[in-house]
Amino acid sequence: MAVIHILDKHTAELIAAGEVVERPASVVKELLENSIDAGATKVAVTIERGGVSLIQVADNGSGIEAEYISTAFIRHATSKIQTQEDLESIHTLGFRGEALASIASVARVEVLTRTEPDEFACCYRIEGGEELGMEPGARPIGTTISVRDLFYNTPARMKFLKKDSSEGTFVGETVSRIALSHPEVSVSFIREGKLLYKTPGDGDLRSAVYAVLGKEFARDLLPVKSSMGNYSVSGLITPPRACRASRGMQFFFINGRFVKNRTMMAAMENAYRGTLMQGKFPGCVLMLDMPAQLVDVNVHPAKTEVRFARENDVFDAVYGAVKNALGQPGSGEQQFQFTAG
Numbered sequence: 001m002a003v004i005h006i007l008d009k010h011t012a013e014l015i016a017a018g019e020v021v022e023r024p025a026s027v028v029k030e031l032l033e034n035s036i037d038a039g040a041t042k043v044a045v046t047i048e049r050g051g052v053s054l055i056q057v058a059d060n061g062s063g064i065e066a067e068y069i070s071t072a073f074i075r076h077a078t079s080k081i082q083t084q085e086d087l088e089s090i091h092t093l094g095f096r097g098e099a100l101a102s103i104a105s106v107a108r109v110e111v112l113t114r115t116e117p118d119e120f121a122c123c124y125r126i127e128g129g130e131e132l133g134m135e136p137g138a139r140p141i142g143t144t145i146s147v148r149d150l151f152y153n154t155p156a157r158m159k160f161l162k163k164d165s166s167e168g169t170f171v172g173e174t175v176s177r178i179a180l181s182h183p184e185v186s187v188s189f190i191r192e193g194k195l196l197y198k199t200p201g202d203g204d205l206r207s208a209v210y211a212v213l214g215k216e217f218a219r220d221l222l223p224v225k226s227s228m229g230n231y232s233v234s235g236l237i238t239p240p241r242a243c244r245a246s247r248g249m250q251f252f253f254i255n256g257r258f259v260k261n262r263t264m265m266a267a268m269e270n271a272y273r274g275t276l277m278q279g280k281f282p283g284c285v286l287m288l289d290m291p292a293q294l295v296d297v298n299v300h301p302a303k304t305e306v307r308f309a310r311e312n313d314v315f316d317a318v319y320g321a322v323k324n325a326l327g328q329p330g331s332g333e334q335q336f337q338f339t340a341g
């Protein structure tokens, strides 16, 4: 007969970590989101060997008070929500309190952080979930988190990684999505010793698009700005003549979070109907802002899926906004239909 027993703490921790940290890009996403939640206006992301040997995220955010640093690495420790009610309206990118604990259980982590009232910074080290200690350090206000040797203690996970250059590309996608959704934050991305871009952080989406996606793509984009009830849609779209052969340049965000969403994509593409050649797809950076209670972002920590309470409203808002931007005011009554692909 099978013996049923409760897993030891270490094994349970590794399984939980696997939910959050799949690859270097997941670490980068969590660290960058923490920087933004901490109010940073400048963030620099550095990776080496695709993020496998080093991921470093340095910000000028609030910093972490010395007495809370080790708490921040405990699973379900967060400063962002307190009660069940708070879950109903989340205004930060993080809230689960799982990222730092997960990362620290599968890598060697160093935190150098300083808050406003403190004269010195604090340097804290934790490896494979084991605290190594804390010592004074120096840096301006903000936090630098360095993650080295990801999965050094979980060879099975390490084996699932792709080659370094592919992992570096995934990291790049993650950094780009965050840089695009936060044009008010200056994001630098340094990959294998080379500065790939630095967004100006001036709050202008077009200048962030220029830095991240290149001047050719940024040049002709049409501005989108419309709202319908509680839904507002803004961003940039390609004019029909500049459409391309793939959907690779479509970026959708809801309440500041990158999403992959069929409803938004279908609404956007339907608005171009009749203006596009077969096999051509519009590019876009579209931000939907909507009531937090009507969108469930709680589907999975590391995933980009969302669920809507009123899917048709989302469709109508995006469709109408894109139609307007294309100079063809939308009725909002277009049939909800997915395009193939």
Ligand code: ADP
Binding pocket: 030, 034, 035, 038, 059, 061, 062, 063, 064, 072, 073, 077, 078, 079, 080, 094, 095, 096, 097, 098, 099, 100, 101, 143
């Ligand atoms: P969550 O983001 O869900 O709260 P994390 O494990 O990512 O959980 O972080 C735990 C806590 O550590 C955060 O709630 C925050 O208080 C603190 N923290 C993490 N990163 C930073 C940072 N870059 N600057 C300031 N505080 C941070």
Ligand code: MG
Binding pocket: 030, 033, 034, 094, 095, 097, 099, 100
């Ligand atoms: Mg977090």
